[in-house]
Amino acid sequence: MRKVILDVDTGVDDALAIAYATASPEVELLGVTTTYGMAPAECSARNTLLVLEQLKCDVPVFRGAEQPLIRTRQYSGTFHGTDGLGNVVRSEPKRAASGMHAVDFIIEQVRKHGRDLTLVTTAPLTNLALAIQKAPDIVGRIGRVVTMGGAVATPGNVTKFAEANIIIDPHAAQKVFSSELPITLVGLDVTRKTVLRQEEVERWREKNTPCSTFFADFTKYYIQAYKVNHPYLKGCALHDPLAVGIAVHPELVNMVPMYIEVDLEEDALGRTTEDLRRKSPGGPNTNVCMEVDAERFVSRFLSRIDQAFSR
Template sequence: MVKMILDVDTGIDDALAIAYAVSLPAVELLGVTTTYGMAPVDYSYRNSRKVLEALGAAHIPVYRGSEKPLKRSREYSGKIHGNDGLGETLGPVEAPAASSEHAVDYLICQIRKHQKELTIVATAPLTNLAAAITKAPEIVGMVGKVVIMGGAVMTPGNVTKFAEANIIIDPEAAGLVLESGLPITLVGLDVTRKTLLTQADVAKWKQKGTPASAFFARFTEFYLDAYSKLHPYLKGCALHDPLAVGVAVYPDLVQTVPMNVKVDLEDNALGRTTEDLYRAAEPTTLVCVQVDADRFMKSFFAHVI
């Protein structure tokens, strides 16, 4: 059994990752921590709760976290995930939300409690994790595994020709996390672009006719439409965040290369993730370079909605 915390910015593919984690018998989802990213943190917090409710998993706690990058500002276009983060299915947040505990404090507490048994899957900008490391540096040597959806080490980015979205939104946080010594598996665009959901897949959800399947179909269609305009060559939308959950549970889905990874902060290559050949430390990051996409997709669709 994998004791898991999801750190998310829900987000359409984050919602699909939550659904996958909830559905897997091998996962004990301890909680969900939220941050800004695809939408402001109040939206990510609300969206995560609504997704869990739709899945019949409202008992899983959700924690509100970071509101902005460590050193930068964040603007939201709504182009890919909608202004509400879930394909315009939920609309605006009416009032700011509050959780029983801040996400950063919850992460620190759970790492101290579960230590090597705990897996953190981060599918958002890495601000919460960076803040946790800064506040309690000792947790770096405690946690069992950190799986991050982020980066584009050997492939072009999806925001710029170099950078992937979760990294470039808060590159300082990403750099801090990737240089921290945490036991990281980096699930980047190198592999996530090979796992695609299509309109035919969404049609099957519609046919099920349940409230949850209808809800997921509506916001996933928004995502598919955005992908058809921005990345028509893919013939579907990439399951970035669900793949990170899959790798956390089934690490043999991917082939990895140990690597010290750095995040560029220069303006002309901001957010680029590359191998740091000058760092002498033994690598603690495994970069995913190949994926058994068919096996992952079969598992995903066997469990989700």
């Protein structure tokens, strides 16, 4: 069983990733840390608590960064709604987030569990960048960082170069990738190949439980946005759940070691690319996922989600 922290900005696919993690017997979910991203920071924390409540999981939640390190980029709400969950939230969670800051929780858990800990990030990398800044020793202690973000050999989804999690806080991302952390990058190169179809979401609705209906409602919004913006996919990409899947089953993907940097120049801001101009010839800093067994992953994801809804 892998000890895991999820670092999220709970929009729709983060919520699906949380459900997948809680239903995976290979995962011991120590906590969920939140930040701004697909919604404001307060919505991200609230959404995370609501999702865990529906899933009947009493996992602690820790609020983190409320803005990027240097510049602010506002999310449009196109794919996740202005509240992060398809504008379907009608209530407040029954419990509150922990009083401990997300950054402090990450540092504490890395020092406690060391190589046994996997951090899965499905949000802008601000919390992790701040943790490195505050406690540089964690870089050499953590077992693995699995990051959903970036687009190495495929177009971005915010600009022609950049993926959303990276461009929202590119300076944090560059700090993380230049830190020598053991990073696996789960980018658009593979996540666009893992697709959730509308008919599967309708099966959730047919279960007619509060949890399955809640998930079906906000995921429907996400799929409708994909129909308008990416009709060729015939569904919505499972970006964040795939990061959880690879944290547990790395054999799902083929990886290429690369020395990744994040472009901070305005004309290509947020681009994740191999740094061929680095002064040091040091080895790769990232394992980049380039191919995925999409059918196998989606099948496993749907099975675990069914288990989550059956609690």
